[in-house]
């Protein structure tokens with residue numbers, strides 16, 4: 066890859082001395098931490114910082130800034146060291162023809178550690194992104210605070226964190242972890258909207274395995290503690306995992322294609338070759354399903370999305386709720402869907418956090434929400450209660466009630482109790498609430514309800530057979546009255562009971578109608594606090 070675009074071997078006459086001097090300075094600054102360290106980076110299967118920018122951005126679009134900035138610190142031998150660009154490359158470029166600001170930490174230069182000049186370069190790029198209303202993408206590969214620069218390094222982090230919060234919900238912020246990310250350094254990614262990690266290359270932790278061993282006696286590897294699997298599946302810190310760096314940059318580019326440049330824009334519309342009137346015959350089977358039978362909600366989403374494409378966010382975390390982006394009629398939609406294949410699609414602590422943060426991000430960036438409901442309730446248990454399901458579950462209620470973007474809800478099958486309310490019900494201000502004819506909407510499921518309503522009558526039965534017969538009769542009566550969408554439709558809490566095969570058309574049509582939705586006071590800042 067050509068590192069110095071100013072070099073032109075076919076130049077007809079030798080450049081002036083001042084131009085030569087500039088070229089030499091740029092070449093030196095571009096050389097990173099030198100060949101041995103660049104080789105070591107490669108030997109670990111990692112790209113160099115410059116290669117990463119090359120893969121991320123549209124060909125030839127990168128404009129570097131502050132290449133010639135060096136460290137001003139001198140202690141602990143720093144004054145005698147070459148520190149090109151102070152260990153970070155910053156600038157702007159394009160993704161899919163749209164501007165973004167970008168920084169890439171260079172692990173070959175003092176381990177990509179963050180000193181004051183390094184931090185100032187990142188802050189400058191964040192300020193540019195904020196003022197020019199474009200996303201900022203950070204490529205992180207760093208040993209953390211530069212030890213030699215002492216508290217200056219910590220102050221540098223503080224400046225970045227401050228800007229992360231200022232930019233929150235204003236411009237999309239994306240963090241790509243491509244090496245170590247240790248100590249307080251993990252908090253900048255955690256404050257951004259999306260975190261990417263690459264299998265075997267990315268690690269995030271507040272304290273590493275050695276400190277963990279010393280403090281708690283636990284033995285754990287780097288991967289086990291802070292690898293992509295740990296953060297995508299267990300902690301929920303990471304939104305996307307990639308198999309390799311090229312795969313990672315492909316995913317980042319895809320994510321950007323769904324996002325607006327800032328909160329003042331709508332997400333980009335694309336030409337849609339997939340007719341919105343396309344009927345979805347496969348969905349007819351929905352209403353033949355045994356109500357207790359699990360299924361993967363992805364099958365429904367793929368059926369109704371434009372060209373069957375769904376870009377899932379946090380696919381490994383809290384699988385009982387599915388979040389992600391698709392397009393309908395060419396317009397970007399955020400999907401929040403219960404997934405009966407895991408925990409019967411019930412809402413637990415992790416699902417509540419995952420959905421609530423996703424909804425708040427959608428609301429910040431003017432992306433409509435499509436909610437697909439098949440939920441038996443909040444997940445019961447001592448662990449959930451003591452873990453704070455009340456507090457966490459309330460986040461979904463807050464996120465939906467606060468969201469002023471278009472909200473379309475479809476009840477596919479079950480919608481019981483508090484979870485019915487939480488999943489963007491009409492009285493939580495869903496704009497259009499649809500239900501399939503097989504939807505069951507009630508305070509609770511028939512089996513539980515009759516045990517409470519008719520406990521005396523059931524106890525009074527003389528034989529088990531008599532009790533079973535009464536139970537079956539009462540269940541059928543309850544189901545006929547409540548376990549259908551018609552009572553709810555009769556009060557207007559469901560706008561329309563729709564044929565399953567019409568689902569795509571109904572949602573796309575509703576989205577088109579809601580395109581110019583305006584709610585008074587909805588344009589104040591909507592920060593995307595990590596939940």
Ligand code: HXC
Nearest residue numbers: 175176178207208209210211212213222245247248249250
């Ligand atoms: C200065 C650092 C550095 C740091 C690494 N280097 N981390 N220099 N400050 N924080 C330098 C090394 O001296 C070495 O320089 C080069 O980077 C590569 O480091 P190695 O250790 O040889 O690499 P590796 O074996 O891959 O180990 C990588 C590592 C390890 C796991 C990141 O370097 C490490 O543990 N570093 C310290 C991590 C840490 O504790 N950071 C502070 C966290 S606290 P040469 O010249 O030999 O190439 C923190 C607070 C932030 O960040 C607070 C924010 C609020």
